[in-house]
Amino acid sequence: MKPDKSDKKINELISRAIGRQRPTFDFNKWQADHQKEIQTYKAQVKKPSDSVESSEIWRKIMKSPITKLAAAAVIIITILGGINFWPDSPGNRKWWLDPSAAWGQEIIQSLEKVKTLVYRQRVASVSDYGNAKMGVGWEQRFCSENAYRRDSYDWRDGTTVINTQWVLREPDGRTKYEVSYEYQCYFQDKTGGRFYSDQMDSFRWYVGLLHKADRILETKFFEGRECVGFEINAGKYGDNPESQFNRIWFDVETKLPARIEKHGHRSSFDAAQAHTVIHDQFEYYTEVPADIFTPQIPQDFVNAHPDEIRDARKGQMTFADVPEGLKDQIVAAMKKAKTMVYQQGDMTVYSSPNAWRYDYYSADRLQKSEWYVSEQYDTGETGFEIEDKVLRVVRTTVDFDSRTYRISGYISSRHPMHEIVFFAGLVDRADRILENRIIDEVECIGFEISAKKYGDNPESMIHRLWFDADTKLLVRMEFEWETDKPSKQNLKQQFQRGQFQWDSDLPADTFTPAIPEGFGTPTKKVQ
Amino acid sequence: MTEKLQTELVEAALAGDIDSFGQLARRYYASLVAVAYAILADHQLAEDTAQEAFARALTNLSKLRKPDKFAPWLAQICRNIAKDMVAAKARQVNTEDSCRAPDNGGRDDNVEAVRGAIEQLPFRAREVIVLRYYNGLSYEEISSVLGISKPTINGRLTRAKRKMARYLKCNGFPENRL
Numbered sequence: 001m002k003p004d005k006s007d008k009k010i011n012e013l014i015s016r017a018i019g020r021q022r023p024t025f026d027f028n029k030w031q032a033d034h035q036k037e038i039q040t041y042k043a044q045v046k047k048p049s050d051s052v053e054s055s056e057i058w059r060k061i062m063k064s065p066i067t068k069l070a071a072a073a074v075i076i077i078t079i080l081g082g083i084n085f086w087p088d089s090p091g092n093r094k095w096w097l098d099p100s101a102a103w104g105q106e107i108i109q110s111l112e113k114v115k116t117l118v119y120r121q122r123v124a125s126v127s128d129y130g131n132a133k134m135g136v137g138w139e140q141r142f143c144s145e146n147a148y149r150r151d152s153y154d155w156r157d158g159t160t161v162i163n164t165q166w167v168l169r170e171p172d173g174r175t176k177y178e179v180s181y182e183y184q185c186y187f188q189d190k191t192g193g194r195f196y197s198d199q200m201d202s203f204r205w206y207v208g209l210l211h212k213a214d215r216i217l218e219t220k221f222f223e224g225r226e227c228v229g230f231e232i233n234a235g236k237y238g239d240n241p242e243s244q245f246n247r248i249w250f251d252v253e254t255k256l257p258a259r260i261e262k263h264g265h266r267s268s269f270d271a272a273q274a275h276t277v278i279h280d281q282f283e284y285y286t287e288v289p290a291d292i293f294t295p296q297i298p299q300d301f302v303n304a305h306p307d308e309i310r311d312a313r314k315g316q317m318t319f320a321d322v323p324e325g326l327k328d329q330i331v332a333a334m335k336k337a338k339t340m341v342y343q344q345g346d347m348t349v350y351s352s353p354n355a356w357r358y359d360y361y362s363a364d365r366l367q368k369s370e371w372y373v374s375e376q377y378d379t380g381e382t383g384f385e386i387e388d389k390v391l392r393v394v395r396t397t398v399d400f401d402s403r404t405y406r407i408s409g410y411i412s413s414r415h416p417m418h419e420i421v422f423f424a425g426l427v428d429r430a431d432r433i434l435e436n437r438i439i440d441e442v443e444c445i446g447f448e449i450s451a452k453k454y455g456d457n458p459e460s461m462i463h464r465l466w467f468d469a470d471t472k473l474l475v476r477m478e479f480e481w482e483t484d485k486p487s488k489q490n491l492k493q494q495f496q497r498g499q500f501q502w503d504s505d506l507p508a509d510t511f512t513p514a515i516p517e518g519f520g521t522p523t524k525k526v527q
Numbered sequence: 528m529t530e531k532l533q534t535e536l537v538e539a540a541l542a543g544d545i546d547s548f549g550q551l552a553r554r555y556y557a558s559l560v561a562v563a564y565a566i567l568a569d570h571q572l573a574e575d576t577a578q579e580a581f582a583r584a585l586t587n588l589s590k591l592r593k594p595d596k597f598a599p600w601l602a603q604i605c606r607n608i609a610k611d612m613v614a615a616k617a618r619q620v621n622t623e624d625s626c627r628a629p630d631n632g633g634r635d636d637n638v639e640a641v642r643g644a645i646e647q648l649p650f651r652a653r654e655v656i657v658l659r660y661y662n663g664l665s666y667e668e669i670s671s672v673l674g675i676s677k678p679t680i681n682g683r684l685t686r687a688k689r690k691m692a693r694y695l696k697c698n699g700f701p702e703n704r705l
Contacts, residue, residue: 009705010688014660017641018564022662023574025556027549030578037582038545044589045543134614223607224590224600253592407643521639 096228096250100210107207107255116285116292117143117200124276125267128335129353129415130374131391132276143200145169147293154182163306166295177295180306186297187305203257206248212236214245219252222259222280226252234264243274258282269454271331271425272418314452315459320432322447327428333472334421334502341501349497351416355511371396371513374415396513404522405515423465424474429453436469439476440499443469451481458482473502530595533671537594548588552581555598557662558672559605565657566609568646576612580605599674640700644691652687659684 031038095103121139126132137155142148146169154160162182168175173192180186210230217229227249234244241264249259260279267273302309311317334340340351350357354375360368374391397406427447434446444466451461461481468475476498533554539547559577567573583604591600645656658669659680666677673680692705 007685007688010692011660013637013641013704014645014656014688014691015663017638018645018657018661019663020570020661022557023560025553027552030552030581031545031549033578034582034585037586041545041548041585041588042543044586045541134611221603224587224603 094228095255096216096230096252100207100213103255104207104210107250107257108204110256111200111203111284113286114200114284115144115288118281118283118285119143119279120281122278122280124278125270125273126263126276127273127415127418128421129272129418130393142292144288144293145200147288149293164296166293168293168295177297178306179295179297179301180309183304183306183309184298184300185302185304185306185309187303202260206232206246206257206260209237210248217247217249220249222249225258227258228252229259234262256282256284269425270422271327272421317450317453318431320430320447322428322430322433327425330424330427330467330472330474331421334417334424334474337473337502339501339503339506340417340420341499341504341506342497343499344497345495349416350506350510352506352511356416357511367399367401369398369400369514371511372415373511373513396515398513398515398519400516402522403516403519405519406522407513420474420477423463423477424467426454426463427465427467434464434466437466439466442475444475445469471502474500476500530671533597534594537591537597541588541591541594548581548585551597555601555672558598558658558664558668559601561658561661561664562602562605562654562672563609564661565650565654566606567612568642572612573609576605576609579608583608596674598672602672637700637704640695640698641691643698644694647694648687648690652683652690655680655683656687656691 119141121141122134123137124132124134135155136158138153138158140151140153142150148167150165151161152163152165154162160181163178163180165179166177168177170190173190175188175190177188178186209232213230213232215231217231219226219228221227229247229249231245231247233242234240234246235242243266244262244264246263247259247261248257249261250256251258258280259282262277263274265275265277267275338352340349342349346361348359348361350359355371355373357372358370359366360370372393372395374393395406395408397408399405426449430447430449432448434448437444437446446464446466449463449465450459451457451463452459458481461479464476464478464480465474466476466478467473476496478494478496480492480494482492533551536547536551540551556577559580560573563573563576563580564570567576580601584601587604591597593600645653648656655669655673658664658672664672666680669680670677695705696702
């Protein structure tokens, strides 16, 4: 087959653009770097998934509490393997097209055999103004009829267990134990509430809801397994908003739940985004490993709730009495606006739903303009894992000084409205409500917020937000903090964003990149 | 490597022969690097992704139901890891000033234009172009890793190149160079 011959020129161009020497693979080095995976693989080979023996599996193999727990989690998943309840089921039949009452009952009966369930929980943030992003931190959860455990992995690196929680069923309620490796503390709490076995109950509940599914999704591969999904609007049950919906995916071969997605949960912290909670990597076991559900509290840890230690480190926080519902009014007003313009120093920012622009000035002379235009990004049939919204941003930069332009595409680049709405959503966490003030001839309500209330910001960082008392739209943002460099004369640093215009009459071409005639790319500068 | 030999190697690996897995890994390394590069557009990350894909494949090998579909299965694992990396990269860029995102200054214009043309392709087309031209994979190798026939590959390549040519023309690329 010589299919490319007629395209000699373009073949050469492509080869020149992306071609490189074929990489070689050093398997010996790879083996040396992946001892853990090789051991796991060897253990799997020794113990086929249908011969479950627990005596050796649950032994303690490491001394450090964190690594021991993490290693134990790996052992469960990799050695026992999954259970195939339908080994003889015909491979190609689309059983999910039958009424769910028939096969749903089969699933519930099969789940009765499961004594321990292990799965992963991750949370993706879905911006109202851009892409979805999977969180780095995640949880591994272990569920049995009488015990539950959750290992939380660090949100900064995703590799270290920072917190473990055990909840044990008691004759008269439940006892919760929590160990924070991050804050080196633990606490124990006994309550009379019902023990909730978490995901197992959810499974039964979801299966019972399948007849209400809005649609059956096309099959898709997760972790190399073909799965079929059902989508159910959460408004069909409970007191949930219509914007929430769930997807439950079943392994086509085993019929067992393989993935659950809960979409559209608004973030209580960031008003500009929602969350998608994903449960996956389900493993089903027929035994209950005692050690996994036995709380292990390091001897030198102090008895305190992690929140107490964290709050003590951050210093006292004060909260003003912000009227209920005011934050929602402010956020709703800004989200309703189609366009926004503001000034920050020598920069003017223009924003619309699908495009934004920065103009940089020096002494009233326009030096540079940057346009960001977002468009749908095709990541293929299987898609980005959170495939509902994948946007790519194309940036066009025009430099009027050097008479050059540049066009480049990125998957990321944060929409300016996201940050604005994020800050506006903090008003219900304000330290104090400021006295009304007239700014730009508008009567404004103001809030002062300490930035230590989110992230790892320093004690000294303060935001002041001023909103139009009537329209609730943002009028000015002030940022203030103290530099940690004593050599600087002015220790206090500040900047502000102001002269906001909402839904103003912008020229039609505001968001259309305009490259002046005669401008070239940086390597081909036109004199 | 014949399909029969490949299946035998997969079955041997499933039975615990790590060297057989090694042979498979050597066989598919270049293909996986290309699969990852189609998503990441970064040589080093693409190689890291391929190696991580082997690690995940090895620990999940017992879940592979169809040994003859080993390569497409491996490629899908690789795509998933690469897409997670895209998400991670996006996160990193977002924490910085968007004005400081990497630029493409100083590179050959033709190269940039062609890369731009590849980037605008739909994913499937982009992937097949990268597989063919990034490491110079044969149709045989592409067919194995994508799990599609050689005529299908040929069709995809032809259509992809036509789209690229159209894009380049529309963006002022000299027609006599196409």
